[in-house]
Structure formats: C-alpha cells, structure tokens
Amino acid sequence: MATVETKSDATPLLSLRDLKVHFDLGSQSMLDRVIQPGRSKRIVKAVDGVSLDIRHGETLGLVGESGCGKSTLGRAVLRLTEPTSGQVLFRNQDLAHLSNRELREQRRHLQIIFQDPYASLNPRMTIGQIIREPLDTFGLARGADAERRVRDLLETVGLSQRFIKRYPHEFSGGQRQRIGIARALAVDPDFIVADEPISALDVSIQAQILNLLEQLQRKKNLTYLFISHDLRAIRHISDRAAVMYLGKVVELGEAKTIYDDPLMPYTKALISAVPVPDPKIESARKRIVLEGDVPSPINPPNGCRFHTRCPFAIEACREVEPQLLEIKPAHFAACIRISPDQPNIEKVAPGAAPGLDMNQKMNAQTS
Amino acid sequence: MSSANGNLLEVNDLRTYFETEDGIVKAVDGISFNLRRGETLGIVGESGSGKSVTNLSIIRLVPNPPGKIVAGEVVFNGQDILLLPAEEVRKIRGRRIAMIFQDPMTSLNPFLKISRQLMEVTQLHLGHTKAQAYEHAIKMLETVGIPDARTRVDNYPHEFSGGMRQRVMIAMALSCEPELLIADEPTTALDVTIQAQILELIKSLKEKTGTSVILITHDLGVVAGMTDHVIVMYAGKIFEQAKTAGLFARPGNPYTKGLLRSVPDPTAEQGQLYQIPGSPPDVAHLKPGCPFAPRCERAEEICHREFPPFVELTPDHHSLCHFAQEVFAASDGATNS
Secondary structure, X not given: OOOOOOXXXXXXXXXXXXXXXXXXXXXXXXXXXXXXXXXXXXXXXXXXXXXEEEEOOOEEEEEOOOOOOHHHHHHHHOOOOOOOEEEEXXXXXXXXXXXXXXXXXXXXOEXXXXXXXXXXXXXXXXXXXXXXXXXXXXXXXXXXXXXXXXXXXXXHOOOOHHHHHOOHHHOOXXXXXXXXXXXXXXXXXXXXXXXXXXXXXXXXXXXXXXHHHHHHHHHHOOEEEEEEOOHHHHHHHOOEEEEEEOOEEEEEEEHHHHHHOOOOHHHHHHHXXXXXXXXXXXXXXXXXXXXXXXXXXXXXXXXXXOOOOOOOXXXXXXXXXXXXXXXXXXXEEOOOOOOXXXXXXXXXXXXXXXXXXXXXXXXXXXX | OOOOOOEEEEEEEEEEEXXXXXXXXXXXXXXXXXXXXXXXXXXXXXXXXXXXXXXXHHOOOOOOOXXXXXXXXXXXXXXXXXXXXXXXXXXXXOOOEEEEOOOOOOOOOOOOOHHHHHHHHHHHHOOOOHHHHHHHHHHHHHHOOOOOHHHHOOOOHHHOOHHHHHHHHHHHHHOOOOOEEEEEOOOOOOOHHHHHXXXXXXXXXXXXXXXXXXXXXOOHHHHHHHOOEEEEEEOOEEEEEEEHHHHHHOOOOHHHHHHHHHOOOOOOOOOOOOOOOOOOOOHHHOXXXXXXXXXXXOOOHHHHHOOOOEEEEEOOEEEEOOOHHHHHHHOOOOOOO
C-alpha cells in the first residue's frame, strides 16, 4: 500500500513543530465587555498547532477550504506572518526565532510564489527590474552578470528575452505567474512556497504552470510546499498531501493514497465534492454533500473541529480533541472514530470510537 | 405560448461588439443555439471567450456604450427580445428570465436587509402586497435551505456566509418562478464543499420547477454533472456544440480536446500534464483564419489562412474546425482524458 517516498529522500528540509499563528482581533465593544466579561478577547486561531516535515526534493501539497489557515501557514513558514509560537526548523535552524538580519540571510533559500499575479508584481517596474531586484538585494550578481542571469531566468520560465523592458500590465495572467516564478528562482532557493499559484488562471494556462513547476523542480532540485484548494491539482503535483481544516492538519499521507483511499470523513467529502469532467462518472457517483459552512475560526468548536458538519460525529467527538495518528503505514489522520485496527469509518460500529483510547493517551501526554 | 418546436429560447447569429481604444472587440461574433424547455445548457470557455457577454446580451444588459448588440435575434417564447422596447424587457428580466452572478458578495446590496431585497422582486413583478411579499421571501429562503428562515430574513447580507449569500441570490432569482435561469459562474467564488451544495440545490430546484437553465462556467467538471447540452466558446465563437455525453465521450474539436486533457485526472498516473501552448487571443486583434490556430497542434497552413467551417458531425454535434471530421474520428473511443 503506502510505500514511502519515491523521488525524495527521507530527511526533512523543513520541519514545523507545533506551529501556531493566532490573530488578536482586539477587545469587543464596551457593552460586550460588560455583558460577557470573560469573552472580551477575540482570537482567530488561523494555524493552531501544526507539525509537519517537508522532505528534501518533495512536493508537499496543503489542501483545504478558504479560512482553514493554509495560506497563513505558508506565510508563517517564511515569517511573512509572525508565528505566535512553535518552531520552523530549516536545516535544523529555527527560523521562527532568528533576528531580522539572520532571517534575511536565510530567506535567500526560501521563496514564495503568490496567488494573484496581478497584485504581486510592482506595476512601475519593468520585468527585468522585478526579476533583478532579489539579485541586488542579496548581492548575488551585478552589472552585465546580473543582466545575463535575468535573461537566463526568463528563458527558464518560458518567456522571451525580448520582454525584459516591458511592464507587468503588458502580460497575461499566465505570463505574469511565470514572472513571479522567475523572481522566486532568481536567488536560487532550495524551498518554495507556492500559494495557490494556479487559482487565478484559465484552465488551459493552469496545466502550463503546473508543468513548469514540475520541470523546474527536477532541474533545480527544489522542494515545494504547494498550497491549493484544488484537489485535482494537489493530487497531480504532490508526493504527499496534508489536509487542513480550521487551523489543524487532519490528514496526511501520500497524495495518491489520500485521493484514492481517504480516511477522514472530511477528506472523503472534499474529494467527493470535486466535479469530474466525465458525465458517465458524474451521473453514477454518489456525492457526500456536507451540511453547513466552515465554522468561524474565532471560536472554533471544541473537540474535533469538524464535528459540527461530520456525518459520523458522536457525542465524544464534541469533547475529545483528536490527534494526528498513524492509522495506516505513513498515512495519518485525526479522528477518534478510527484506529489502526479499524481504519474504515464506514465499517466501525455505530457509536463506537476505536481510536478514543489512543487519543486520550496522547492528549494526556501533551497536556 | 412556446414556439412550435418546443424551444424556449432561440439565439440566432448573435453579435455583440465593444468599441474600445484598441479597436472593435467582437466579444460575441455569430452565436446561434436553441434551448428547449426544462433543459440545461452549459456554456464553457476561458476568460475573454465571450460566454458572459452572450448571456448579458440575451437579457439586454450589455453596457452601452461601449457595448452594442449589432446583429442577431434572441427569440424567447416566440418573441425577439432584441426588438422589444426597454420597458417590456424589464418586465421579462427578473420575472421570466432570472440571473445569478458569480460573486454573491457584490450582487446583494449591503445596506438593505435580505427581506427587503427579496420582497422588491415579487412586489414589482407579481404585485404582492408587503405582507405577501414578506411571507413569500421566507418561503423562498426555506426552499433554498436557509435554516431558521423566519429570523434570518431580517439579517443583512454581511451576516451570511458566501454559500448562504449564493443561496439568497438563488432564492431571489427563483422568486417569480422564471422560465429561464441564467447562472453565470455561480460557484466559482465558493469552496468545493459549498459548490457541491449549491449545484445540488440548482439541480433539485430545476427538477421541481421545470425551469430551463443556462449554466456558464470554466469548469468542465461542473458541466459534466449538470447539463444536457454544451457549447464550448473561444474568441467569441462557438467552437463545439453537442450533447454533453457526446462532447465528453468524443470531442470533435482540437480546443475541446486540449481542454479536456489539460485537467489533471486523479485516477490516472501522474506524468507530464497535457498543455495547450500560448494564451487565449486578444479578441481586438484577431488574425484571419482560425483564432485557435496559433495554439493548435493539429493546425495546418489552411488554418492560418481561412476561417474554419462549422461542421456537422452528427445531427446534434457541431465543430468549428477545418479538420473536424478527422478530429472526431480520431477521438472515437480513444482519448478523452
């Protein structure tokens, strides 16, 4: 079944340890403080205790719905958003606790590609200047040498060198995304966070960018954290995938296994919601339609955060916070209703929670 | 009532042009299709293909200037909408033809209660009294699955989530039991699990009311599950038109084929994803010949020179391509994904 890794070796390049990013929304109004004194602080727990290893040369896909914290997580890795607590270990150095100067040096090795190619390029700079900026910032190349590197980079991402003096508005969405990729590559990074890099693009352009990212990974031995809400893209590009829900990773495993044989009720619903471009499959398949919306991350539900929408939820799900446990080899899930002995939630007896003991033990250890 | 052949809507050679500094943009350039009662038609295309302008033209909402419907007929129930005085069109719009737009955040008025916005429609079109309209608004919210509708009806839009707002939009669109519902990318701004909810809702309401639906989307997966017929648009033209099952089983146009192949197939092994090279054309500066030719792997010399014919492959399957027959034959039973 789940064989571990193919193209990457097993040593993590980057590890997150109990990473938390909380946003303080400040106190409520005077009136609220009088009426509900205990609840005056409102905190959005965008990322709430995530531990992940990203291995050398792999693509880890991070998938989830809007508001699940996946982009915040990606930004926190680079400290574009300050983590509240926890560690971001890059080559055994904790990025979360570096001084600004030390962080700057490390940033050379970690880059990001943004979702919106219209907003992430400075409209007053030429393409050449945009791609060259990181070279200047890090003092990596000057003069004619820098110029040559910029031209090489344009070529690498499939853009003509003629474009070097043009401005972002002269390019289409797909071309701009290529420019964003060239800028990220300029400093020769090891690790790239790709935050929804294809969501804003047309279908025919999405495939181009996915292929480009894969080709660059092979050529330059890059490691990706690929963030997307699109399960089809995640399944295609990732070696392993992590599913996030309301600030927590709820399932982790090989991308193929997660897609073909998901453990978590949430992942199952997510996959069944993806429309397939084949009318025969579409008319035959039974879709799991989840009720309700993702709850607000301001006051997330207790216990399992998915219990408010989960068709399998039992009383204990409201109370016990599930931990990410290895249910099958190299396949982790956070659900008290399954266990290594009984991994299939559909076959677990009604009301039973075979994973409850394991979870309670884990919770007792951590608290 | 309906025209003799059972068509609710007949669009004939519709042309909508925009005058821009860049020259004339032929956003929609000679579109024809029919929609039968109770049917769902999908219109697929990338940005700039003209799919939204087609539908704005049908309900005469093309901003003028710069846009103008320069030719064509939009026959709704035997009546050409393009010839009607504006006053008459206003009576049809919202009453007999209703629309849902992509972004539920911007299509509701943030200053007005949901109740007020829903009541407006039936007061105007059905002559409801305030009390009637209020009750009807609650009933509609219940129909689209808003829990606790009686209380929620007096909320403001910001108190609803994205999925809930789209439900409100659907409630509003269906308030007057329209004969035709035009849904322009109704789920694009929503998460997949919410998208599944909304699509199920549209499907079940359609079955209940018998409304015809035009569904505009860029997502071939959504089309596959929702529609009876599909139109694939590119550069303001219809590139392929067929029954949904037929189009997916046996595409007859290189563009459609490329689109289908460029969607990652989760069931297949990974590998290089098929990609259509280049980007969609600038409709203001179309060269002679087939607009897709510069990106087409099948293109030959004639494609760059002559505009392709609209070839009939089967009575209900058409493709705009010089080599439609060959492409159609080649995709028999073979590659559709």
